[in-house]
Amino acid sequence: MQLWLFITVNVCVAAFVGALTNHFAIKMLFHPRRALYILGRRVPFTPGLIPKRKDEIAAALGHVVADYLVTADGIREWLRGGAMQEAAAAKIRSWLLARAEEGLTAERVILKFTDRESWEAMRTKWAARGAGLAERWIERLWEEGGWKAKTIAELVPGWSEETAAGWAEDLSDWLTASLREELLSIRGQRTLRNMIDGLLDRTGGWIGVLAGIFVDEDKAAAKLTEVLVEQLESGALREMMRTFIAKKLAEAGDWTLEQAAARLSGEENPLPWLKEQALRLLRLEERIGELEKANVGELLIRHESVWGEALRTIVGAAFDLLDRRLETVVAAFELPQLVQKQVEKFPVEQVERIILSLSGREFRAITWLGALLGGIIGLIQSVFLQLVR
Template identity: 35%
Template sequence: MNLFWMGVLYVGTAGFVGGLTNHFAIKMLFHPRKPIYLWGKKLPFTPGLIPKRRDEISRSLGQVVGDHLVTSEGLASALRKPELRQGIEDKLQAWVENFGTQDCTIAELVQQYLTLDEWTSMKEKLVNWLQNQSVDVVQWLIQSEELREKQISMLLPGWDEQRKEQLADTIVNSLIVSIKKELTSLQGERMLRRITGQFMEQSGGFLGTLAGLFVDEDKMVTRVRGAIIQQLDSPSVHAMIGGFIQNKISDYERITLGEVFEWITKDDGFDRIRTRLEQMPWGQWLDRMEQLKVAQLLGPRMDSILVRIPAIVDWSLNRLEDRIESIIKTINLPKIVEEQVVNFPIEQLERIILSVSGQEFRAITWLGVVLGGVIGLIQTFIYILQQ
């Protein structure tokens, strides 16, 4: 055999072996899937690298994802992004607007997602839950030391002197209107007649008898009513009543919830509250509520609901951000990733990797061919030099 064909044989053989070696090395990442035994002994390199190290890979991947990729800091930072909040607000607003225009009852809406038996069973569970929860919530409120120390004014959002004055003015106006209405009613007229009659009787003597003979009772009642109404409309009376009410409000706003709870629960008051809560007709209320139309329920409140959506989204995301670390610890993200990787089919993983890196794997195979060919060429030169 001449030197040329000898060189071709060396280069071709070495290139074939190099390419075949790299090809099998790539295949051995995924194959064989299971260990192969020969005469009771497991053959080396079986199973393939990824099937053999699947548990270790999944455990390491879970740790990487949980400790470095999906962290509480990263999720909290994502929750603070204005684009996320705006997107949630827009979708929630669109959902509320669409939901509020549905011309169907709540029962019809629920039956789109649940069967009648499922909804009936759910209502029974909801009624029992409301009965138990209402008692538990009231008991928790009464026993909470933190709440018992709070004054009533601390629980009123935006409470200040201006709000106090506005409340006092509202009460004064409502009180004066109610008194005027009562004075002009039949019952009020009877009361005024009784008062004027008692006044005449208490006058006594000749003047009292003379006044009883010559004074018209109807005119007296009319004049007394007019005088009282005139005084009620005067700024001085309004200011006097307003000052009295403001003082009372100041006294009440300093009362702690503990004092309120003690007043409520004295003389077996809590037992009466428990009995009333357990007797509440939750089932009847739910029956009446499910006959309401969605548009009827949400329509009049749509504007106020839409206005509150940004505040609701902010509050929800802030609460979620505060608890994101405990949530991640609770769900144990590394363990979830580990279980998902372990259960992921090797065949599908191979297809994904080959579809993404197939070109690179082919390049590695051809690199083996080239390197093998170079080695064969070097062997050819060595052979020629030895001749």
């Protein structure tokens, strides 16, 4: 065989063997995916390296991530950056403003997470729980708190003879002013005319006939209004009303709450009546419905400067709290176990596609490098054989 042909064949064969060896070495990282058996004995190097040691790789990756990549110190450094807090506050603020411009209401938010029928049932349930809580609270104050034995003077803040006298004077002024306003109103004048008509109708005999002929109801009502207003503005009537109210307030101050409630309700045991009045005042289900319809978006837009500053404070406080509890939070995530489980679930085929997409060029370079090295070895071998021949 001619020398050049001998060297060419050796170089080509050696290059082919080198390339093929490297190619199969790379393939054997992932293939075969399962162990192969011949006559009941497992074929060596099956399955491939990565499928065979997938569990060990998963555990090692978990510890690498937890010990070197996602650490409490790294996260703390990231959180302490002011830019991160500002970005978080700006993100929340922009989201709230976007929802506000859409017409944000509690109802819209709630119905994104549940249907109307479920929400109405939940609202009724919450109102019932609130009513039960209010009733238990009233019972506790009534019995254990001893409110039923406390006097009105003890329960009302600032109660004294001087304050009661001041309240009496204010009430008498308010009553006289209200009565005067009512008398001078159209409704008050109509009431006076009706009273005069009733009196004339009930007057019998010839006096009643004469009164019906000669008495003008409008003039009589005007004259009566003048007299009544004059009496209301007189100091004597106002003093009489003030004295009366002060006397009643002094008496009421000595009543126990149980006595006062019994007088108002007409019941010997006024506790059920008090519960009923409290629930009627609270109107829990109705108030929940009102809150549900409230236009929160309009309030957010109107008071943006107020809640925007509060939002930054809240975000800062949240970051500080997370900073103080960071080790506990990171430990609670159990990162090594979490990463290990996720890697174990990851298909080997997907791992192969990812690695080849990232390192396919390098793997091809390794294959060609094997061919180059094989060719060089074939050339050296050919030269060596020729020299020793």
